[in-house]
Amino acid sequence: MPAKKTSSAEPLAVGSSEYDSKMYPVEPNGIELMLGGMFSAMALVSPRRGLNLYESPVKYLCVSATVLFGYYAILTFADIYCFKVSDSQRRRTRTLGSRFTAVLKMGLGTLVSAFVLSVIFVLFGAPIFSQHGETYMAAVNVSFLAVTPAILTLKADIGAWRKALLSLQPKTLPEKWAAGFFWCTMVTCWAGAYFVPMDWGRPWQRWPIPIVGGAFLGYLIGLMFVAVRCFVIPLGRADFNETERLKREMTRQPLPGARSTDQASSETKKLK
Amino acid sequence: MALLAAVLAVELVGLGFFVKGFFPYKRSIPGFASVQDQPESFAGGSPQEPPAPQYDRLVVMLVDALRNDFVFGNNSAMAYTQGLLRDGRAVGYTAKALAPTVTMPRIKALMTGTVPNFLDAVLNIAESDTSSSLKFQDNLLWQLKNRGKAINMFGDDTWLRLFPDVFSRTDGTSSFFVTDTVEVDANVTRNVRPELERDGWDVTIFHYLGLDHIGHLAGPDSPLMRPKQEEMDHVVRDILEIVSAQDVKRLAADSSARPTLFVLLGDHAMNEIGNHGGNSHLETSTVFVFVGEGIRGQPIADKGRNALSALLTNVVPQINLVPTLALLFGVPVPKNNLGLPLPELIAGYSDGERLRLLQIAAHQIYGVVLANDPDLATIDIAKETAGDAMPTCDSDHDPVSMVLRCEYIRALTAHKRFTKARPGSAAGAAAAAAAATAEGEYYSFMGHANAHLSRTFSGYDLNAMSVGIALFCVSTMLLVALYQASSSGIANFKTKRIIMSVPAIALLVTYVISLNSSSLIEEEHQFWYHWVQTMFFLRLLTSRHSGGVVRTFFQMCLFRIARAWNQTGQNWPGEIDIRYYLNSSYNRLMWFMVLVTFALFGVCASWIHRSAASAESLRRSKSGAPSIHVGRSRYRRRLAYGQRIFRGVLSTALANALVYQMERNGGWQVVGLSQPVWSVVRWFTPSELADVARFVYLLTFAAALLGTGCAWLRRRSGVSDHAVLVTAALEGLVGLLPLLLLLARPHNIPVFAIFVAMFVLFFPQLLPRTGFGRKGSVAVQTAGCGPAEVCSNEWRLSALRPSKALVLLCLVHASFFVLGNSNSLASLDLSNAYAGVSRYNEGLVGVLLFTANWAGPLWWAAAGFATLALSAADDTAAGPEDGRMQRLLGWIVAAHLWQAATILVLSVVVTLMRTHLFIWSVFSPRYLYQIAWFAGFYLAAVTAGGTGWLAALLATK
Numbered sequence A: 001m002p003a004k005k006t007s008s009a010e011p012l013a014v015g016s017s018e019y020d021s022k023m024y025p026v027e028p029n030g031i032e033l034m035l036g037g038m039f040s041a042m043a044l045v046s047p048r049r050g051l052n053l054y055e056s057p058v059k060y061l062c063v064s065a066t067v068l069f070g071y072y073a074i075l076t077f078a079d080i081y082c083f084k085v086s087d088s089q090r091r092r093t094r095t096l097g098s099r100f101t102a103v104l105k106m107g108l109g110t111l112v113s114a115f116v117l118s119v120i121f122v123l124f125g126a127p128i129f130s131q132h133g134e135t136y137m138a139a140v141n142v143s144f145l146a147v148t149p150a151i152l153t154l155k156a157d158i159g160a161w162r163k164a165l166l167s168l169q170p171k172t173l174p175e176k177w178a179a180g181f182f183w184c185t186m187v188t189c190w191a192g193a194y195f196v197p198m199d200w201g202r203p204w205q206r207w208p209i210p211i212v213g214g215a216f217l218g219y220l221i222g223l224m225f226v227a228v229r230c231f232v233i234p235l236g237r238a239d240f241n242e243t244e245r246l247k248r249e250m251t252r253q254p255l256p257g258a259r260s261t262d263q264a265s266s267e268t269k270k271l272k
Numbered sequence B: 001m002a003l004l005a006a007v008l009a010v011e012l013v014g015l016g017f018f019v020k021g022f023f024p025y026k027r028s029i030p031g032f033a034s035v036q037d038q039p040e041s042f043a044g045g046s047p048q049e050p051p052a053p054q055y056d057r058l059v060v061m062l063v064d065a066l067r068n069d070f071v072f073g074n075n076s077a078m079a080y081t082q083g084l085l086r087d088g089r090a091v092g093y094t095a096k097a098l099a100p101t102v103t104m105p106r107i108k109a110l111m112t113g114t115v116p117n118f119l120d121a122v123l124n125i126a127e128s129d130t131s132s133s134l135k136f137q138d139n140l141l142w143q144l145k146n147r148g149k150a151i152n153m154f155g156d157d158t159w160l161r162l163f164p165d166v167f168s169r170t171d172g173t174s175s176f177f178v179t180d181t182v183e184v185d186a187n188v189t190r191n192v193r194p195e196l197e198r199d200g201w202d203v204t205i206f207h208y209l210g211l212d213h214i215g216h217l218a219g220p221d222s223p224l225m226r227p228k229q230e231e232m233d234h235v236v237r238d239i240l241e242i243v244s245a246q247d248v249k250r251l252a253a254d255s256s257a258r259p260t261l262f263v264l265l266g267d268h269a270m271n272e273i274g275n276h277g278g279n280s281h282l283e284t285s286t287v288f289v290f291v292g293e294g295i296r297g298q299p300i301a302d303k304g305r306n307a308l309s310a311l312l313t314n315v316v317p318q319i320n321l322v323p324t325l326a327l328l329f330g331v332p333v334p335k336n337n338l339g340l341p342l343p344e345l346i347a348g349y350s351d352g353e354r355l356r357l358l359q360i361a362a363h364q365i366y367g368v369v370l371a372n373d374p375d376l377a378t379i380d381i382a383k384e385t386a387g388d389a390m391p392t393c394d395s396d397h398d399p400v401s402m403v404l405r406c407e408y409i410r411a412l413t414a415h416k417r418f419t420k421a422r423p424g425s426a427a428g429a430a431a432a433a434a435a436a437t438a439e440g441e442y443y444s445f446m447g448h449a450n451a452h453l454s455r456t457f458s459g460y461d462l463n464a465m466s467v468g469i470a471l472f473c474v475s476t477m478l479l480v481a482l483y484q485a486s487s488s489g490i491a492n493f494k495t496k497r498i499i500m501s502v503p504a505i506a507l508l509v510t511y512v513i514s515l516n517s518s519s520l521i522e523e524e525h526q527f528w529y530h531w532v533q534t535m536f537f538l539r540l541l542t543s544r545h546s547g548g549v550v551r552t553f554f555q556m557c558l559f560r561i562a563r564a565w566n567q568t569g570q571n572w573p574g575e576i577d578i579r580y581y582l583n584s585s586y587n588r589l590m591w592f593m594v595l596v597t598f599a600l601f602g603v604c605a606s607w608i609h610r611s612a613a614s615a616e617s618l619r620r621s622k623s624g625a626p627s628i629h630v631g632r633s634r635y636r637r638r639l640a641y642g643q644r645i646f647r648g649v650l651s652t653a654l655a656n657a658l659v660y661q662m663e664r665n666g667g668w669q670v671v672g673l674s675q676p677v678w679s680v681v682r683w684f685t686p687s688e689l690a691d692v693a694r695f696v697y698l699l700t701f702a703a704a705l706l707g708t709g710c711a712w713l714r715r716r717s718g719v720s721d722h723a724v725l726v727t728a729a730l731e732g733l734v735g736l737l738p739l740l741l742l743l744a745r746p747h748n749i750p751v752f753a754i755f756v757a758m759f760v761l762f763f764p765q766l767l768p769r770t771g772f773g774r775k776g777s778v779a780v781q782t783a784g785c786g787p788a789e790v791c792s793n794e795w796r797l798s799a800l801r802p803s804k805a806l807v808l809l810c811l812v813h814a815s816f817f818v819l820g821n822s823n824s825l826a827s828l829d830l831s832n833a834y835a836g837v838s839r840y841n842e843g844l845v846g847v848l849l850f851t852a853n854w855a856g857p858l859w860w861a862a863a864g865f866a867t868l869a870l871s872a873a874d875d876t877a878a879g880p881e882d883g884r885m886q887r888l889l890g891w892i893v894a895a896h897l898w899q900a901a902t903i904l905v906l907s908v909v910v911t912l913m914r915t916h917l918f919i920w921s922v923f924s925p926r927y928l929y930q931i932a933w934f935a936g937f938y939l940a941a942v943t944a945g946g947t948g949w950l951a952a953l954l955a956t957k
Helices: A002-009 A030-044 A057-078 A088-093 A096-123 A132-146 A148-154 A158-166 A173-195 A209-251 A261-271 B002-022 B068-072 B079-087 B103-112 B119-125 B140-146 B158-162 B183-197 B210-218 B225-253 B309-313 B318-328 B351-372 B400-424 B428-456 B462-485 B502-514 B518-522 B524-541 B546-563 B578-583 B587-623 B630-664 B667-671 B675-683 B689-716 B721-735 B737-743 B746-762 B772-785 B788-794 B796-800 B804-818 B842-853 B855-870 B880-912 B919-955
Strands: A026-028 A083-085 B057-063 B090-096 B151-156 B169-173 B203-208 B260-265 B285-292 B315-317
Touching: A030 A057, A030 A209, A057 A096, A057 A132, A057 A148, A096 A132, A096 A148, A096 B524, A096 B546, A132 A148, A132 A173, A132 A209, A148 A158, A148 A173, A158 A173, A173 A209, A173 B524, B002 B462, B002 B880, B002 B919, B057 B225, B068 B079, B068 B090, B068 B285, B068 B309, B079 B090, B079 B225, B079 B285, B090 B309, B090 B318, B103 B140, B103 B158, B103 B318, B140 B151, B140 B318, B151 B158, B151 B183, B158 B169, B158 B203, B169 B183, B183 B203, B183 B210, B183 B225, B203 B225, B210 B225, B225 B260, B260 B318, B285 B318, B315 B318, B318 B351, B351 B400, B351 B428, B400 B428, B462 B880, B502 B524, B502 B804, B502 B880, B518 B524, B518 B919, B524 B546, B524 B804, B546 B746, B546 B804, B578 B587, B578 B746, B587 B630, B587 B667, B587 B721, B587 B737, B587 B746, B630 B667, B630 B675, B630 B689, B630 B721, B630 B737, B689 B721, B689 B737, B689 B919, B721 B737, B721 B855, B721 B919, B737 B746, B737 B842, B737 B855, B746 B804, B746 B855, B804 B855, B804 B880, B842 B855, B855 B880, B855 B919, B880 B919
Parallel strands: B057 B203, B057 B260, B090 B315, B151 B169, B151 B203
Antiparallel strands: A026 A083, B090 B285, B260 B285
């Protein structure tokens, strides 16, 4: 039954008999999804004339990384990244200092993960003795797109990271969020490498442009994927629950837990 | 098993059909051109009268692999030849060769003017093929001989095979001992003076091989290269001096005599590491230099080093030599020629004569057009040009052959106009203009015909190809069924779940897609390097404990180093790699690395039995079985003996391989050993170098026998079946090394150490106990994973974890490229296929060639068998061996499924792209390599070798 599924995906909702807003302690916030699309587009389009991705890729990637950092910094500072915490009390009580610390942590975490990523790039074949700037800045960009969502939602909890990114266990919404961005970005970034050895002779085939381009493309796909998985599907379920509640109220039937098995099975058939 | 054999037989038959259809022997016009075939002249007179020859003697000096910059470049040592060109006494061109850039097809092209069949490249390697001779195909030499010229040939004996019964005096040299760079040329040069000074020759050919050998050995920047160029330059000067002195006398004595033409040319060139065979710019850019009475080039005032750089871009097709020489010597142009006469060389004729020559050449090319399009009508020259109006050709709508016919008629009409204008015209300018128009028309027609014909010149037998593809389909489907029926399977229909792991499916899909792209075929190594690291990375991510993470990270690092060893492919061929450093400034380091590698493998060899024994004792102490069987002590003593002998044999083989490498490549001097010390070392090994190699073969064979004997003894002395398998597998893995190292290029020897290290890192039980390996990983396992149920739950994404078999598959393919191979025929390493071979022997050299080039894949396949033995996972009730035999069969079926899918897709791709620009340069070599992978590697080495090995082990029971 769909209602059961929702409750297993949402551990916080288990046992709650009321179908009100408390079932979703966090509300999906569409703002950052739209902002994410906008900022990643901004990072791709050169903000200033004379800044050429082909001629000065490092400079360009620095600018795009700065734009991405600004985007995350604003959201982190306002504490609205990923989900609007329904406990608005907590948000109000957060001090300025703790907000700055959060932004700082996000930035540092991204830079460290960019270092790890650039080591991985080199292992996958990036030049070792040259183009360090390109490799590291590409890693910073990819890191902002793939890892920073996980940093912000999963915090410094290795177990949560493993669970979110590497397991098929049922996940909470923040975990789905992190995994969606991480895998979409990483897979297209990986696939972008296939364009490097092609003999088309295009300027965009130079290291690291296909990788970063792939990552941006994957991030946009990830945006849609995450929007559907964390936003549209739960909303649909919420609607479904809402109508079911109304129906039940109208027929004055007892709540699912109190029903007899016969009734429940007939109910299921009807719903189907 | 029998079923698998049947399926593979079907696949082999399919391969036969497809190859027969795809690589056909060329359809060529039979017979030889004669004077009667020539068109009637507009100028009146005898219609088939041959034009007066410009020369009556010819000296061809062919320098193998002579690249254009060796003569024209600013680093050339050929000062005399450069001087000739600079003074305008010679004409130089960059001659563009077509792939395959290997000697035999190039000679064929240079003498017949045809675009060669791809199969020629293969036959060039399997060089005894007699059907490739030009006895029955029209060629320049036959025409010259038919004219009564005496032809002598000195140098590469390929000519003697190609042109039996053509030469009067010969002295052949074999091209297959690549290590010799001095004697091959001395054997040619000693003939130059005596043979040229002797009377009674008309055509003399010298074919020098030393320059090519230097390229193969040490590349175009070798220190040997400049002295060789100087040597060639001296030969040029000697020849010209002798010949011009003779010409002065001859022309004075006989007024009908004509002067001598000298041609310096290369058959192909070489790429930046000195190999050839492919289609890259460097490999195909060779040289024509013509010197002779009446040849006037543009004198160049510039005396600087770059004076001749314009000639580097003065590109003409190599086959243009054929009509040019035929016309200059007044013989009919060979029937299948596609080349165009070189305008600068026939510029010495009057307008009328020159147009007549062009008419003859155009007529011959039109004959080829006719042969390729039976529907096309022959041209009745008088009728078609009667109207005297030049037709306009509709190149947009008419079929190409019709357009060509029309263009030919245009040219003929223009020619006729010129002949008509001549008698009456007082003004020579009008005649000259008419001549220029006609000449332009002839060249335009011949150029278009050449372009059209070289595109469509190879016929395919589509029926045979379709039969082949159908058989591939059948065998692929049967293999899918077989794999499904085998232990692992593809999908479980009961639970409706796919069993194949996600990485395996992704690998298969991406690989099949990559076969469609010519660049991903040229750069296939990039594909495998990417996938090896992806597999390792996924293993790292999904590894259960931090010991595994660390080991996998080290494997990734090692592989990153290995992939930087040899730069291959077409996109970045000149990239500096480790091989470059090791062969230049770090040569000494390289030899020390070689020494260390051999020492390391020596340690490995002595360590196998100890580690196996300790594993065995550990096992026994765990299971509580009594450690000494009294009745078996006899076998134990013998086993100890046998193992000692095995280790001794293996170490001796390694030592001999090392001595072979150091002697052959001069390593002992680089390392700094003095002559007496080295002669002491050599005193212990066979004195002949070839015997050292043979000794290694013998010892490897002895080691195989001893290993089987030891396995037999081991079983009798109460060692567990598992330990027998493990020891035998490790013995095989190390026992293969002397052979592979013997055949490897010296700079690749350390790569094997990397391979061994990568393999050992898969198995913590193989690592020394004290290290981080075994103990550490066990300890971290408990610390990293927490409560048991969290562990089992958390790692459900094991669908992403590639199995060792899958990583090994990637490594098998990647190691092929790591050692410097690629999908171009140029990268085939011929130099090591002759170790210990004193006489050319097709089968033996073929096996050695395969072993030398597939050394990496062979070793990793052996590593796969060792993995099978080492993995303790399925000790089924039927006993470890039966379980493993099952699993081995499963692997083999999977590998063949993979190969069948590849062959099927590749065949379809090749069939669809048969008119593609890159079909001969990219797709066909890839197909040949695919055949070698399937028939040589997967079928012969893995399937036959692997099951044979396991069967031998089982037979010791």
